[in-house]
Amino acid sequence: MGLRRFPAGRRTNLALLVLLAAALLTGALAFAIGGGWGRWVVIGHGVAGIAIVLLGPWKSAISARGLRRRGPGSWPSIALAVVVATAVVTGLGHATGLLSGLLSMQVHVGAGLGSIPFALWHVLARPVRPRRTDLSRRAVLRGGALAGGSLLVYGAVEGVVRATSLPSADRRFTGSYERGSFDPRSMPVTQWLDDSVPEIDTAAWRLAVSTADDERDYTYEELAAFDDRVRATVDCTGGWFAEQDWEGVLLGPLLGDPGEARSVAVGSLTGYGRRFPIGDARNLLLATRVGGRPLSAGHGFPVRLVAPGRRGFWWVKWVDRVEAGATPWWWQSPFPLT
Ligand SMILES: Nc1nc2c(c(=O)[nH]1)N[C@H]1C(S)=C(S)[C@@H](COP(=O)(O)O)O[C@H]1N2
Ligand SMILES: [Mo]
DSSP: OOGGGSOOHHHHHHHHHHHHHHHHHHHHHHHHOOSTTHHHHHHHHHHHHHHHHHTHHHHHHHHHHHHHHHGGGOHHHHHHHHHHHHHHHHHHHHHHTSSOSTHHHHHHHHHHHHHHHHHHHHHHHSOOOOOGGGGSHHHHHHHHHHHHHHHHHHHHHHHHHHHTTOGGGGOOTTSOEEOOTTOGGGSOOOOSSSOOOOOOOTTTOOEEEEETTEEEEEOHHHHHTOOEEEEEEEEETTTEEEEEEEEEEEHHHHHOOOTTOOEEEEEETTSOEEEEEGGGGGGOEEEEEETTEEOOTTTTTTOEEEOTTSOGGGSOOSEEEEEEESSOTTSSOSSOOO
């Protein structure tokens, strides 16, 4: 089938918009989900990306026509093409390990977010209205062929990655690369956005723990006396993970009877914080040590949260307050805003 025989570009554009939306949604979900079915979301994300690549030849034929007709006046379309291509290249690069280094993930996310305004512009300025015939037998068969082809290519890429033992062969199901497991000193120090590492003097530092009917401060020495242990993997959305042995105090026993509390908020001296379902408290650890030594400043000294099964942005560092309360845990931005 030659490019010319492909019907109106309209349907290709529609498919691309749907795929872009699917890629953005699965990308965000993959960051939000730390375990279990997160794997399937990550696979869906990859398949959507590959489907975008497979539609590339048709899309460039359409764009060439558009450029001839309208001239280069449609710069937002060109910008959209550039950011989507950037997201695809960095995504494939990160997934295969060919673009090693953690920068590729940051560029990937930046390009993905950057595509949103241009995609919205495209929807408004060049509306593609779905038609009933979009669900004709032929169109559905084409859609199926695209989905099947994308899955095949995804499988083939995974197969090649494994067979050639590219660096990404032993990436985690989230797509992250291993960095410094059981060697906290070579584990990266990363912040979600713009926090900087505070210097904390433990003589003046206190951890404030409050529940509905109790409030109490702990000194560093009091906390360091606990020796609850948890082996857990911190998996940063920046694209790396590390497994460590953490030691400190489990939140469950520290809070005691939660009473009516529905959630527990864990706050940092820097203002950063996350809220968790109260039922999670028994698995959350306030760590004072990692690998048998006190935390480094970068990794959260004096105390940081260990949140097994959750992505890194939940692992609040430089914790100075823990509050059990009635607010539901989901009453917060899905991703931190500071
Ligand atoms: N206070 C605070 N805690 C934070 C962050 C932050 O920006 N501020 N970043 C989180 C993110 S995104 C990750 S991946 C982990 C990284 O932990 P590490 O620096 O010890 O490797 O810390 C989390 N805890
Ligand atoms: Mo992170």
